[in-house]
Amino acid sequence: xxxxxxxxxxxxxxxxxxxxxxxxxxxxxxxxxxxxxxxxxxxxxxxxxxxxxxxxxxxxxxxx
Numbered sequence: 001x002x003x004x005x006x007x008x009x010x011x012x013x014x015x016x017x018x019x020x021x022x023x024x025x026x027x028x029x030x031x032x033x034x035x036x037x038x039x040x041x042x043x044x045x046x047x048x049x050x051x052x053x054x055x056x057x058x059x060x061x062x063x064x
Contacts, residue, residue, distance in 0.1 A: 052058070
């Protein structure tokens with residue numbers, strides 16, 4: 001019986017998949033965090049592009 005439990009503790013099958021899963025989870029957390037942090041800047045950029053597309057003359061005129 002003790003050999004069974006010892007075998008369970010020493011078994012290494014699936015260890016590689018677990019490591020890949022942890023790395024994938026870390027990457028997902030990093031991407032979500034970057035998305036949350038960069039969303040306001042992205043919205044501002046998209047609004048600027050939309051404003052330029054609505055009135056192209058305003059984009060070419062500069063005021064001193």
